[in-house]
Amino acid sequence: MEFFRFTRDIPFMRYALTFNIISLVTFLLAVFFLAYKGLNFGVDFRGGTVMEISYKPAAADLSRVRAAIDTLQLGEYAVQSFGTADTVLIRLPLKEGVSSAQLSERVMEVLKADNSNVEQKRVDYVGPQVGKELYQNGALALLFVVVGVIIYLSLRFEWRFAVSAIIANLHDVVIILGFFAFFQWEFSLPVLAAVLAVLGYSVNESVVIADRIRENFRKMRKASVQHVINSAITATISRTIITHFSTQLMVVSMLVFGGEALHYFAMALTIGILFGIYSAALVMASLVMWLGVSRENLVKPEVKKEGLEAEKILP
Secondary structure: OOOOOOOOOOOHHHHHHHHHHHHHHHHHHHHHHHHHOOOEEOHHHHOEEEEEEEOOOOOOOHHHHHHHHHOOOOOOOEEEEEOEEEEEEEEEEOOOOOOHHHHHHHHHHHHHHHOOOOEEEEEEEEOHHHHHHHHHHHHHHHHHHHHHHHHHHHHHOOHHHHHHHHHHHHHHHHHHHHHHHHHOOEEOHHHHHHHHHHHHHHHHHHHHHHHHHHHHHHHOOOOOHHHHHHHHHHHHHHHHHHHHHHHHHHHHHHHHHOOHHHHHHHHHHHHHHHHHHHHHHHHHHHHHHHOOOOHHHHOOOOOOOHHHHHHHHOO
């Protein structure tokens, strides 16, 4: 299905150098902010106090819960629905000189002052060591995904495509992290999940374009490398617009209506999807061209079996 049909190929590769310079500058800025500011890790990674409270039988008003906790000036914390509408999960940061029990008592005091129906169901303490282990496990998960992507692309495509695709996809991941470092948005486990999802999403887009490039090399035997790549990107634009618009529509809905619990998760997906389109179509494809891909790399020459043909001709 194509809602957007282009009669002429768009000369993307004519501006390949410009695209690569933009990508390099953006990537270096992201690395700079990651090194200079660092990520603002949430309670999941830093440790803290986790409270589960109930407002039965009525549904919990999360905005009122946040307003009550704000009066304590505890710093960054997280409030989200948990399981049912009347149950709330509160994540509080570590406070020097204040135990987990004392902190939970303060929170319950201000919550009961606002609503007498609130009940505390459980309180858990997440130590810094646990947060450190979550950080290490998250980094390992990202590493395993990257290694898996490299192996998959290396087996499916010629090495130039594999190298170009993994550079373009890691480019997306670093830029997402750079945004979170620059704006000091909270980096939590849901955001890490979004980063992993973006990595897989970008790989899918790269595979689609790489497949079309490989197919064009077999069909367009007299075309130049630039023409082949331009034709491949142009041919996939309709599919890209439909797919990414549908996905982005859902993600924007989460960003606008999902509340605080889904805000940064949706923000990471939004940035990743937008840069994923750019990197797959313009970064990956241009890198393939710069690495010197040619028809001989993808299309095996036909071997003529002269001996068999001669036998068929002889009576």
